[in-house]
Amino acid sequence: MKIGARNRLEGDVTEIKRGTVMSQVKVRVAGGAIMESVMTLDSLDELGLKIGDKVRVAVKAVNVMLIKP
Amino acid sequence: MKIGARNRLEGDVTEIKRGTVMSQVKVRVAGGAIMESVMTLDSLDELGLKIGDKVRVAVKAVNVMLIKP
């Protein structure tokens, strides 16, 4: 299976926070940075994510902003 | 200056492709992964990006998807 998103990192789930509608998942990626994803609780439960899981992080290139320090 | 985006990585610009309206910029981030950003040519020129530049990559958490292998 291939997905049309140009930004894919791999990492481990380090934290999960559940709200009423939404949830927030933190992932430590290679190099040590923390990436965060916000998704519906329904998505979280369907993925069955738990701390320690290996995941791939995908972001469409149009949603990536660059900042020049 | 602080920006309200939870995903911030640092990297070096490795490739720039210019279209008519849009442009695509590749950035090598810590850990070696390549991130890609698509922005308007106007944004690219305003940022004045060129190969080798240090940039920060910012993504809103709502635009990050997780995939379970």
Place this chain on the structure above:
Amino acid sequence: MKIGARNRLEGDVTEIKRGTVMSQVKVRVAGGAIMESVMTLDSLDELGLKIGDKVRVAVKAVNVMLIKP
């Protein structure tokens, strides 16, 4: 493999338009509606999409707007 996006439709690629940086792909989904995706040419080529291919269409729920007629 599971993906954290709540909107998934299946369909057939009916049209592909290639630009310089971006490309546009039309997909006929069940029920007959046409969905369109814009992605980088790099993504298109990596997916190796061609007319007639079966694809799944995925959209994060935060990117779906509802309009009341």
Place this chain on the structure above:
Amino acid sequence: MKIGARNRLEGDVTEIKRGTVMSQVKVRVAGGAIMESVMTLDSLDELGLKIGDKVRVAVKAVNVMLIKP
């Protein structure tokens, strides 16, 4: 009134979930698929959506991902 989003499906609201800040609305579209939209509670209340309402689902093409099975 015309809206600049290339993906427009029609459907009926089948479920509404209210959180503190956000809400989630499920819509059954032609062909039987379920689409989900996440919006602020304020948007939900301004639209005055309730179960059974006819709505149009709109998604910008840049937010549509294609997956090759």
Place this chain on the structure above:
Amino acid sequence: MKIGARNRLEGDVTEIKRGTVMSQVKVRVAGGAIMESVMTLDSLDELGLKIGDKVRVAVKAVNVMLIKP
């Protein structure tokens, strides 16, 4: 017709740039700021936009970032 997007400004189209797949439209909104929209050429042509047209600018709240100077 009501749209579930919390950010709506009104303005006049001041510039249109056509690419191969995408197009870019500049709009002067109340207060004098310039807003820019990127959409497919197909969307642009379907909307039939031309310079001087009155338009409404809509952005989902999840796509709005705040920066603290």
Place this chain on the structure above:
Amino acid sequence: MKIGARNRLEGDVTEIKRGTVMSQVKVRVAGGAIMESVMTLDSLDELGLKIGDKVRVAVKAVNVMLIKP
């Protein structure tokens, strides 16, 4: 510091609503319009936003939709 987003307005924070995972911030921009941003509580707290603060509103052009009345 420069950010690759073409839509930048300035304004004052007029309202903040905190949920469990997400938060919603209203900003009055020049010309009097209200813009709204949804971000994680973590982002809100990291920005340290409070009512009356001056902020810049940034939106990528791909996330801006135009509507023709």
